[in-house]
Amino acid sequence: MSDLSSHQWRKLRDRVLAEESVCWLCGLPIRFDAPPCSTYSPSVDHIIPRDERPDLTYDRDNCRAAHFGCNSGRRERDPVPMRKSRYW
Numbered sequence: 597m598s599d600l601s602s603h604q605w606r607k608l609r610d611r612v613l614a615e616e617s618v619c620w621l622c623g624l625p626i627r628f629d630a631p632p633c634s635t636y637s638p639s640v641d642h643i644i645p646r647d648e649r650p651d652l653t654y655d656r657d658n659c660r661a662a663h664f665g666c667n668s669g670r671r672e673r674d675p676v677p678m679r680k681s682r683y684w
């Protein structure tokens with residue numbers, strides 16, 4: 597599995613954030629002065645999730661700048677139906 601702490605990823609992430617300054621999920625500007633891992637702080641999202649296409653992890657065209665909050669929120673409300681039963 598690809599590693600997002602790698603040098604290769606950091607380089608790509610820096611490049612995406614240098615080229616894009618608007619969150620592709622909500623359309624609002626990314627706050628580059630926000631504290632790390634806060635709602636409006638910069639992060640880089642994968643259009644096709646890494647678990648679907650791990651080979652596209654380092655593909656520039658599969659990466660978009662996004663707020664940290666929008667990025668993690670997207671993962672939580674993934675439209676894929678949950679298969680875990682919660683009827684108990």
Ligand SMILES: [Zn+2]
Pocket residue numbers: 619620621622623624662663666
């Ligand atoms: Zn956003």
